Amino acid sequence: KGLGEDRPFIKTLRSDWKKTFADGYPFSLKVVAASQDEFVPAKSSTGPFDKEHCHMISGRHLGMVSAEDENNDAFNLIINTLTDNDFYNQFSDEEEINILLGEYDAVVRTLMPKLDELDKRGLAKLIFALEGLDRSEEVLKLLHDHPLAENNSDLLGIVGGRYKRKYLTSYDAKDGAEAFKFYEQALKIAEEKGDHKQIYYHAINLAFLSLIIHEDHSEMTRFAEMAMDSIAHDKFPSLWKNATIGEAKLYLADFDASKEHYAKAAEKAGIREKISIHTNAYAAYTSLMQTDDPDDDFIKFLKEHFLS
Numbered sequence: 001k002g003l004g005e006d007r008p009f010i011k012t013l014r015s016d017w018k019k020t021f022a023d024g025y026p027f028s029l030k031v032v033a034a035s036q037d038e039f040v041p042a043k044s045s046t047g048p049f050d051k052e053h054c055h056m057i058s059g060r061h062l063g064m065v066s067a068e069d070e071n072n073d074a075f076n077l078i079i080n081t082l083t084d085n086d087f088y089n090q091f092s093d094e095e096e097i098n099i100l101l102g103e104y105d106a107v108v109r110t111l112m113p114k115l116d117e118l119d120k121r122g123l124a125k126l127i128f129a130l131e132g133l134d135r136s137e138e139v140l141k142l143l144h145d146h147p148l149a150e151n152n153s154d155l156l157g158i159v160g161g162r163y164k165r166k167y168l169t170s171y172d173a174k175d176g177a178e179a180f181k182f183y184e185q186a187l188k189i190a191e192e193k194g195d196h197k198q199i200y201y202h203a204i205n206l207a208f209l210s211l212i213i214h215e216d217h218s219e220m221t222r223f224a225e226m227a228m229d230s231i232a233h234d235k236f237p238s239l240w241k242n243a244t245i246g247e248a249k250l251y252l253a254d255f256d257a258s259k260e261h262y263a264k265a266a267e268k269a270g271i272r273e274k275i276s277i278h279t280n281a282y283a284a285y286t287s288l289m290q291t292d293d294p295d296d297d298f299i300k301f302l303k304e305h306f307l308s
Contacts, residue, residue: 005044014048028081029053032074104132115146123148124158131159131178153198156186160205167213168279176213183209200230204244207251208280211287224251239268243277250284259301266305278306 005011031054033045046054057073107129111122118126123146130139143149143156160182167175183205190198207223210216227248234241246262249255265277281302286292293299 030055030077030081032057032077104129108133118148120148120152120155120158124155124162127159128162151189151193153186153189153193153195153202156182156189157198157202157205160186160202164205164209168283173213176209180206180209180213196230196233200227200234200244201240203227203230204247207248208284211251211284215287220251224248228252239265239273242268243273246277247280247284250281250288255298259298262302263305269306274306278302281306 029049031046031049033040033054033056046056055077057077107125111118111126111129115123115126123142127139127142130136130142149155160179163175163179163182166172167179183202187199187202187206190202203223203226207220207227210219210223224247227244231241231245231248242261242265246258246260246265249258249261262277262281266274269277282299285298285302289296289298291299294303
């Protein structure tokens with residue numbers, strides 16, 4: 001709460017910064033935002049600074065500081081700054097960054113000419129960019145005509161996930177509505193196919209969005225129960241199966257069972273999966289219980305298992 005842009009600490013910090021460096025910086029300043037940052041919106045990271053100092057790289061919040069080798073743009077930005085060389089994004093996803101920056105035209109110009117060569121992720125990025133340009137008719141045509149998109153609930157879920165993550169940083173009602181729309185379409189296809197893994201994946205996301213966006217506990221419960229019914233058909237244990245059960249049990253107010261399955265998921269999860277699970281679980285729990293008290297038992301549990 002204390003780090004919001006309208007909070008006293010941040011307002012004082014920004015005021016002092018402007019006064020101290022009114023005549024320029026006596027050092028090389030690089031302001032870096034990650035394209036998939038789960039905690040800090042890019043606008044919050046780079047907005048207060050001149051464009052010449054700002055860089056966007058692919059990755060997540062913690063990934064920028066945990067590079068495994070030199071094939072990483074965060075690492076190369078540091079090296080090039082120290083050696084006074086120009087920095088170029090070599091390892092970042094250009095389309096992903098352009099989408100985050102709202103440069104949808106650039107994404108469409110790059111991807112549309114090679115439409116027939118795109119894989120599922122490329123097609124999802126193109127759809128997302130077209131939606132950003134309000135070219136919904138073209139999106140519907142792609143979803144109807146493209147071989148990869150035909151009755152593909154997984155692809156629709158990828159697009160829905162992009163909108164969900166965008167909503168969680170922007171809280172723009174349009175992003176939330178788009179996320180719900182794509183997940184709902186995906187769920188319908190999965191139900192028609194009897195694809196239980198896809199059903200519980202989309203249903204649990206709709207339960208989350210029903211709570212966070214619609215504040216509809218009845219709708220949330222219905223989707224959570226649908227997820228649990230489909231999970232019963234999945235005989236194989238997995239990270240995301242346990243995470244889904246943990247989340248569904250949270251929505252059904254069975255906190256002990258929720259902890260049990262979240263703990264199992266945490267045992268198998270890498271840092272990327274842990275942050276993703278924590279983001280959903282924390283947002284859902286604090287919304288349900290109307291508390292963000294760090295000493296709350298469940299909040300402490302989530303932090304210990306997913307952020308420690």
